[in-house]
Ligand code: ATP
C-alpha cells in the first residue's frame with residue numbers, strides 16, 4: 001500500500017481496537033486503484049464524532065454535526081474521519097436537511113456521488129465495492145450511485161463534479177448519468193457559487209479539460225454557471241488550449257476573462273466570488289497583457305508590475321499562443337538588468353527632495369517620482385546622488401514653468 005496510508009492504518013487500528021469499524025474511502029481508494037498520486041485520505045467509521053474525539057490526542061471539530069472530525073497525527077498530518085451516515089433530502093439542492101448516522105458501511109457508500117468514489121478499502125488493502133466502482137474505473141466511466149436524476153435532485157453540484165472528474169481522470173460520463181445532467185442541468189443554479197468555483201478550478205486544471213469543456217457545452221450545464229450563458233462557442237475555443245499548464249488561480253481566471261471575452265472583468269470575477277487578492281491579480285495580468293500588446297516586453301512594464309506578475313501574464317499569453325517569442329528567461333533577464341526595482345532603491349528620498357526644492361510636501365512629489373523612476377529605468381541617468389540632484393533641479397525648473 002502507498003506510503004501515505006501508513007498513518008491512516010494506525011488510525012484505523014485504534015478505532016478497530018476499540019470495537020469500531022473503519023475503512024479508507026473516497027478519492028484515495030479510487031486513486032490507489034488507478035495508480036494515481038493520492039490527495040487527501042478520508043476514513044469512514046462506525047464510531048460517533050464523540051467517540052473519535054475521545055480516542056485521539058489531537059482532533060479538530062470541522063463539522064461534528066455532519067459526522068466529520070479531523071484527526072491530526074504526531075507528524076502533523078490531517079486525516080478526515082467521518083461517521084457512517086446517510087444524507088437526508090436536499091430540499092434546497094444545496095445541503096442535506098439533516099444527516100443520519102448509520103450502522104453499516106454499505107449505507108454510507110450508497111450516499112456517495114459516483115461508483116468510483118463509493119469504494120472502501122480495509123487497512124490490509126481489501127476492497128469492498130458494492131456498487132461495482134472498480135469495474136467502472138477499469139472502463140473509465142463516471143456513473144452515479146443509483147439513479148442519476150434522483151442523485152442530482154438531492155445535490156445538483158454532483159453534475160458539475162461529474163464533469164470535473166472527467167477532466168481530472170480523462171474518464172467519460174456514462175450514458176444515463178449524461179442524460180441526467182442534460183435533464184436536471186437547471187438545478188445547478190441553486191448551488192452556492194463557492195462550491196461551483198471550487199469544482200470549476202479543478203476542472204480547468206485537469207488533463208482532460210478539452211473533453212470536459214465539450215461536455216459542459218453538450219450537456220448544456222455551462223449555461224447555469226455565472227456569466228457563461230452566452231459563451232458556448234467561446235468555451236469551445238477555450239477547449240483548444242492547454243489550460244492545465246496554468247498553475248495559479250489568477251492565471252486561470254485571466255485566461256477565462258480573455259477567451260470568454262468578458263468586457264466587465266471585475267463583475268465577472270465577482271460573480272464567481274473570487275477572493276479580492278485573486279481578482280486584483282487577474283486585473284493586473286490583464287493590464288500587463290494590454291501593455292505587452294502595445295510595446296512587447298518593455299522595461300517599464302516589468303518594472304511596474306514586478307517579476308512575478310510579468311511571468312504570470314507571460315504564462316497566460318503562452319497558453320493563448322500570443323507570446324511565442326518571449327521566454328520567461330528573457331523576462332527574468334530584463335528584470336535583473338533594471339537599475340532599480342522599486343522606489344526604495346533610489347538613493348535620494350522625499351526629505352532630500354524637499355531640501356532641494358525648499359518647498360512643502362505636495363502633489364509634485366508623486367509626479368516627480370513617476371518621471372524619475374522612468375528616467376532611471378530607461379538609464380537616462382545614474383542612480384547616484386549628484387546626478388539625481390541635478391536631474392531634480394532641472395525637473396523642478398520645468399515644473400515651475402508649467403504650473
Ligand atoms: P479529490 O481527489 O479531488 O479530493 P475526492 O473523490 O476525494 O477527490 P472530495 O470532494 O474530496 O472528492 O470528496 C470525498 C468523497 O466524498 C468523494 O470521493 C465522495 O465519495 C464523497 N462526496 C463528496 N462530495 C459529494 C457530493 N456532493 N455528493 C455525494 N458524495 C460526495
Ligand code: MG
Nearest residue numbers: 026027039040
Ligand atoms: Mg478528497
